[in-house]
């Protein structure tokens with residue numbers, strides 16, 4: 001156990017079980033696997049049939065192929081490991097802390113995470129790791145790694161390869177927070193989970209894949225974001241969760257909207273609107289929104305369509321929102337808009353500063369319209 005991990009444990013009550021394994025005598029590339037929980041590391045209880053977490057060492061037993069990759073691979077297991085439906089900002093901070101404390105020791109990082117909230121975590125961590133210059137590849141699986149038809153092995157092995165891959169000049173090929181799943185490498189803050197059943201569980205609806213994986217790993221370097229090499233990593237740990245997602249639906253009533261916008265302490269709202277950013281123009285609805293904006297709430301408009309962007313200038317129904325002071329979330333996913341609000345308020349910014357910041361793309365999370 002390294003000193004950093006010991007202090008980490010003392011600080012935040014986690015991170016045990018750091019283990020090294022390597023088949024190479026002179027490994028040149030090193031990858032840290034961070035296991036947080038999720039199906040990939042589960043086994044089936046023979047009595048109840050339920051999926052239950054098992055010790056991460058078991059995962060390694062199940063993938064002896066890892067030793068053939070030729071990298072120096074180390075692992076950290078969170079304690080406790082969790083089903084990702086229980087993920088909270090403190091869990092994101094743990095991931096960020098492990099990466100920050102081990103940043104100079106490894107060439108890349110693989111985060112094993114439950115699929116249910118992986119898109120939220122990858123979005124959040126992409127903001128929290130400012131100036132990231134190394135790959136942080138999230139993956140998981142739909143079937144536990146110990147099962148015959150598991151997708152976990154392919155996902156894990158390729159995620160490690162991507163975390164380790166370098167350009168000819170030695171720089172990492174994908175210095176971004178990504179999700180790798182079912183042969184697709186996606187920018188993490190562009191992803192959504194779309195299937196509870198199929199192996200292709202994630203999509204990147206509004207941004208191209210960063211790599212297609214078949215016989216080869218075909219990277220699309222035009223789409224990959226390369227940071228300024230001279231900037232040091234700045235890890236952020238504070239996320240402000242005084243935010244809410246309000247999804248519109250035909251028949252939504254004033255009471256629901258009023259209650260949502262008057263939650264004590266609320267600072268930010270992700271408004272999931274219709275189509276290209278449209279909402280009803282009922283007097284009561286506009287009054288509630290106007291009042292919320294005047295009280296300093298930041299209301300970000302994202303579309304509930306699965307692809308496309310908010311364009312509040314297109315229809316009167318969108319114009320009115322813009323005139324009230326609702327701001328555009330452009331083509332952001334709900335996950336990324338929510339994480340961005342939490343991050344910006346976590347920095348201690350005022351409402352006006354957050355509004356201004358929401359108009360910028362920091363880690364490729366939105367596509368800004370061409371002026």
Ligand code: ASP
Pocket residue numbers: 037038039040082083084085113114115116117140141142
């Ligand atoms: N419930 C699991 C989780 O998100 C599902 C999975 O890993 O696929 O932790």
